[in-house]
Amino acid sequence: MIVKKHNFLGSVKFALAGIKTATKYNRNMRIHFIIAIFVVIFTFIFGLNNLEKAIIAMIILLVISAEMINTAIEEVVDLITKEYREEAKYAKDVSAGMVLIASTASAIVGVLIFLPHVLRFFGI
Numbered sequence: 031m032i033v034k035k036h037n038f039l040g041s042v043k044f045a046l047a048g049i050k051t052a053t054k055y056n057r058n059m060r061i062h063f064i065i066a067i068f069v070v071i072f073t074f075i076f077g078l079n080n081l082e083k084a085i086i087a088m089i090i091l092l093v094i095s096a097e098m099i100n101t102a103i104e105e106v107v108d109l110i111t112k113e114y115r116e117e118a119k120y121a122k123d124v125s126a127g128m129v130l131i132a133s134t135a136s137a138i139v140g141v142l143i144f145l146p147h148v149l150r151f152f153g154i
Contacts, residue, residue, distance in 0.1 A: 048098070056101050058129075059094070066090045069140065076147035086143060089136045096132035100125040 036044070052059045069090060073083050103125040107118045 052098050052101050056097070059097050059101065062094050062097055066094065072144065076144065076151055078143065078147065082143050085139060089139045093129070093132045093136045096129045100129045 053063060069086060073086055078086065104122055107121050111118055
């Protein structure tokens with residue numbers, strides 16, 4: 031097996047291509063990005079401090095990363111076998127569960143960070 035070495039910029043190019051491909055072909059990825067855009071806008075509307083913005087950024091990136099890992103696992107499983115196999119189902123279910131956990135954590139963190147700002151914004 032011949033292993034090709036890539037420089038840093040080449041690696042970044044491949045990584046960006048992966049993000050583009052995942053976004054183009056994965057509806058859930060597009061949904062995550064749309065939600066992320068709105069959340070980032072709300073961080074400025076509600077005047078979150080830098081620490082809160084950093085936490086929001088990390089949790090957004092966690093969800094997007096989990097979705098990309100899930101997509102990669104599903105694609106590899108489908109490449110290996112097209113027929114129903116319990117092991118394939120297990121791998122797909124576990125990776126989908128990872129996204130659910132990351133998304134749930136993101137929602138909890140979002141509520142904990144945004145709720146006081148939203149209440150203050152509306153004078154409640």
